[in-house]
Amino acid sequence: PQTIYLKDYSVPEYLIHEVDLNFDLGEEHTVVVARLTLQRNPQSQSPNQELTLMGEDLNLLGVELDGTALHAQQYVQTDTSLTIHQAPQDGIFVLKIENSINPKANTAFEGLYQSSTMLCTQCEAEGFRKITYFLDRPDVMSRFKTTLVADKDKYPVLLSNGNKVEQGELAGNRHWVSWEDPFAKPCYLFALVAGQLECIEDRFVTMSGREISLQIYVEAHDVDKCDHAMQSLKNAMRWDEEVYGREYDLDLYMIVAVGHFNMGAMENKGLNIFNTKFVLARPDTATDSDYEHIEGVIGHEYFHNWSGNRVTCRDWFQLSLKEGFTVFRDQQFSGDRASKAVKRIEDVNMLRARQFAEDAGPLAHPIRPEAYIEINNFYTLTVYEKGAEVVRMLHTLLGGEGFRKGCDLYFQRHDGQAVTCDDFVSAMEDANGRDLTQFRRWYSQAGTPQLNVEQHYDAESGQLELTLRQHCPDTPGQTDKPPLHIPVKIGLLNSRGQVELIKLDGRPPVEETVLELTEAEQSFALSGLAEQPTVSWLRGFSAPVIVKMQRSLEELAFLLSYDSDTFNRWEASQQLAGQVIADLIADIQQGRELTLNPVIVEAYTKLLEQQWDDLSYFSLLLALPDESYLASQMDVIDVDAIHQAREFVKKSLAERLQAHFLRLYRENHREESGQFDAGAIGRRRIKNTCLHYLSTLETGDSQSLSLRQFEGAANMTDQMASLSAIVNSRHPAKQACLEQFYRQWQDEDLVIDKWFALQASSHWPGTFAKVQQLLQHSAFDMKNPNRVRSLVGAFSQANPVHFHARDGSGYHFLADQVIALDKLNPQVASRMVTALTQWRRYDDERQQLMKAVLQRIIDTEAISTDVFETASKSLA
Ligand code: BAL
Ligand code: ZN
Structure with missing residues (x-):
């Protein structure tokens, strides 16, 4: 090729x-x-x-x-x-x-x-x-x-x-x-x-007073599931006017929902075509997360009308020009619509669990790649999500107003043109009188930079010296990389947990500041500090980097209690739980008995005793780090020990904090029909987090709690949460609930996708046999990408314990499905291969097994260039 x-x-x-x-x-x-x-x-x-x-x-x-x-x-x-x-x-x-x-x-x-x-x-x-x-x-x-x-x-x-x-x-x-x-x-x-197709119509009056006709086209049986998409479109149109000054240009905006679609959606001029998954929602068929994703994707495609359509890419290497920028715009939009803190945490969680893995693996590439065989393989987390982080750093460095000036100049200069990432950065430079030469390296350098941070406090002078060192690991084709321009946002806390003002370079004291790191090693001296403060590093995750530093569990518990930066407060909870789990993983590997570190119980108790306004945020503070994130922290990934340690922590916390979880559950449980508003969503989130903990107890009481919620659920969020608790535990009604759910929803494709995905990602024993059975189910269809993703994708990408079974059965299963799917749909088949690309991160035995199936895929006669490129680059 x-x-x-x-x-x-x-x-x-x-x-x-x-x-x-x-x-x-x-x-x-x-x-x-x-x-x-x-x-x-x-x-x-x-x-x-x-x-x-x-x-x-x-x-x-x-x-x-x-x-x-x-x-x-x-x-x-x-x-x-x-x-x-x-x-x-x-x-x-x-x-x-x-x-x-x-x-x-x-x-x-x-x-x-x-x-x-x-x-x-x-x-x-x-x-x-x-x-x-x-x-x-x-x-x-x-x-x-x-x-x-x-x-x-x-x-x-x-x-x-x-x-x-x-x-x-x-x-x-x-x-x-x-x-x-x-x-x-x-x-x-x-x-x-x-x-x-049936059409749902509405109208929008633009900021200059023009009336736009809005139309959503769906099949007749879906007309009752379009209200949220329509409202999201109107919200997005207004937001783009208010925040970016961008007005829609045609008199008509159409969206069509189709059931067979390789991607999420497509921004065709005036006629967006969407995967049904990102349009259709009714409270009884769609979860709160589905509602949020719909709003985000509707926004994303709408925002492309300027960042993508009016100004497009010169060539496909520039894909991040429109995608990174538009993802950043949709992230801002979703943050403004609901909770900025929750949106930022969700985005970073995904970036660190998945994009960082891509950046550290054989398929690592810069956000502006330099070579490809099949461009479809470059619609990646790097181009999209890291691309958005790069745009976010420009926003951080230039400030909101400076960034907006840069955007205005970019749109004005290049309206009607096909341009490059360089043109975007030039507009930012010219509008702000800044030199971003070094910053441009983010576009050409792959890999996640590591940041070592050190602090030295001198009590006599009251000075705190912060020393930062950056290093970017080698990636395929790139070694010895020069330093990047990295914005590091920091804040200080005194010993009582209060804000300590930052005095740097004789400038007026501020509550937080952005350190601009441009050298491989650089120091910053903060003055006027009567005592040694605690530094809150990389606030808001101001750069897509890995911060290397040791913090004690006590220090993390302190930050979890007091950090005023919502992102870093959550980060402290993740690191604290992550360290506790990492110690248990070591215990499992050494054959030692497991006991729960009381620090995490104390920290959780404190959280549970507080009053919270943003219940969605509260539920994130109580969520243990994902297995994929824990895996990213290990030199050699031990899927079984990760799972066992995490489950142990979950169950031990449930045992110790049962009364709190039950109280919170009862306080927030209403059999409501599923209003999409922040208050109701927060109530459901915290309640279902509690249910999740309680279900690990596997007592008669916890089992009836799940079953009662399942049977009484008046919205899909509650129904799915309870079914998930049932499927992932030893519940006597498991089979009956799965059958009842199928009977209830067999005519709703998107709900049946959830039914497949839930079973395919279950950590419960016997899942692999179940997945094989589901492949033969009359509702499984290899020609439907959503169905393939919900069964083959969920099993290979969201079920580490069973996919990485020591006997290699999961790998062989995936290879068989990739080879079969490749004959129908190479683009989706190639996506499925990515579950195998991280093979170097596992033990020798698993490495051999994964390499062997990658080779089998490559050696298959008439394999597509899509799959060939992903599989062969993975082995390189
Ligand atoms: N342009 C492909 C789909 C999207 O990113 O909006
Ligand atoms: Zn896009």
């Missing part, structure tokens, strides 16, 4: 100004006629006089140049291209291409495909070339006019980008609709949808 390099970028040889598309739609036979208005790119230096268009899986029916049919000697076709010999070098010319495609046979879901009874598209990154021959690259921007022709009964709704301009009827019960998008766009933002 061919590797594409950033260093080889050159401007397109031709430009496509206008695209006039005509689709005659049929599920097995769709005819596409494309009229492209082209011109040689005056900026191209290439001597090449041919025009090469990309195209895959297309059946070419004819080519015309300026109205004259080309004969076979005038062009050449390969599996991936169409080259027109002697294309015009001067002036505008029109190329007409006619081809046919088979949407039903398209199980990879790239290009035009069938989902249930509808036809829809996914073009990012390179799906448009599966629709027609084109210059399928983001720096070719064109104005699109699209006409859809179809049977009136099968496809009564016909949608594409922009505004509907004309429609009409045809003989034979057929009809047509024409759409025109006034904004030039790259073809990855093209979309069409045809199907039997």
Whole structure:
């Protein structure tokens, strides 16, 4: 397979100004006629006089140049291209291409495909070339006019980008609709949808007084699950006006929910296409987390209209330009909508458990990668989540106002253009008069930097010297990396737990400050301190780094009680529990008896005796670190000891603090229908955290508590929480509850996904046999990505104990599923391989087993380039 390099970028040889598309739609036979208005790119230096268009899986029916049919000697076709010999070098010319495609046979879901009874598209990154021959690259921007022709009964709704301009009827019960998008766009933002869809409508008046029609299209049985998505859209539109000054530009904004979708959602201009998972919600079918994710993803796709569509990427190496920035924007939005503290903790938790692992493994790459075989493999946690952290650091360094000035300049300078990450940083520099040369290294350097921090207090002078050292570990292809520009936000606490002001470099005293670390080693002297303070480091997780420092359990308990930074307070709870669990892991490995360190009981008791306003935050303080995070802290991951130690702590805390957990449970338990408001969500979160602890006791009382909640649940959050407690414990009603849940929800695909995922991720013995049975279940469908993720994905990525079974059965199972899935959907298959990429982190025996199945995947005949790239780079 061919590797594409950033260093080889050159401007397109031709430009496509206008695209006039005509689709005659049929599920097995769709005819596409494309009229492209082209011109040689005056900026191209290439001597090449041919025009090469990309195209895959297309059946070419004819080519015309300026109205004259080309004969076979005038062009050449390969599996991936169409080259027109002697294309015009001067002036505008029109190329007409006619081809046919088979949407039903398209199980990879790239290009035009069938989902249930509808036809829809996914073009990012390179799906448009599966629709027609084109210059399928983001720096070719064109104005699109699209006409859809179809049977009136099968496809009564016909949608594409922009505004509907004309429609009409045809003989034979057929009809047509024409759409025109006034904004030039790259073809990855093209979309069409045809199907039997119902529409939910609303309106939004923009800050300049324009009325926008908002439409959400779903299948008829889902119309009662769109209210939250619609409200989220209106919230996002208002928020982008208020916070970024960005107004929507078309008169119509459409969202379509489809059941078969490789990603979460797609920001096509004016016609977003969403995975149903991120649109549909009713209190009885969706959990509070689902509601929050829907709001976040609706926001994300909406925000792309500026950060992605109006200003797009020059090439796919720049993906983080739009994704990192837009993730940062959606994180801000969600934080503003609910609890900033909770949102930040959730985001960092995910970053540290998953992106840090990616950054430390064989697939590590900078947020702006330099090479790829298959671009779909680079829609990664690094490009998205670390990319967002890099944008967040700019926000921290420049301040809110400075960042906004930079954004305004970026949008103003580059509206309508396809640009680079460098252009984004330049706008930040120019708007603020700052030199960000060194900061740019974040874009090109992979790996998670480690920060060693030391402090030295001199009582006589009242001075505290802080010394920071940074080091970034080697990653594939990168060694001896120069230092980065790292913002380290700090605060100080005195011995009574009060804020101690920071006096640095003669500046006025402040409660917290950002230390700008630019050297490999750098010291900062804080003055005027009557006693040695406790430093609260890296507040708000101000940089995506690992802070290396030893803190005693007592010091962590102190920070957990007093740190005024909500993130660091939670961080103290994680580190405290993490250290207690790490000691127990060592005890297990040495065959010692386990006893619970009383420090954690005291710390938890203190938390449980306090009054909390933000109950969601409170429940996070009571949550033990995830097994994946604990694993990241070990030199050699011992999945069994991690699990055993964590379960021991959970159960011991439940035993000691039973009365508190029960009281809190009762105080917050209401059989309510599931209002999506912060108060109700917080009540459910804390109550279900308590239920989770209590269920580990496996007493008759705790079992009836779970069962009563399951039977009386009037919302999905409570129903799932109780079912999870039942499935992950020795509960006599386990099978009956699972069957009852299935019967109740068998017609709701998204709920049945939860049913699969819950069983696949259960730590209870016998789970692997259950997973194998579920693979044969009539509701399992390898062609549906959500179902695959809920069974194969949940088992391999959220069930460490069973997936990493010592006999290698989990690995073989995954390899079998990857190989089977690859024949249908290489993009999703490649995602599934990532569960194996961390093989170096395990013991020798497991390493050998994982390597062997990776090799088996690579050696499989006709394996896709997607899977080949992930598996072979994992072994490299
Ligand atoms: N652009 C692909 C989906 C998303 O990140 O919004
Ligand atoms: Zn995005």
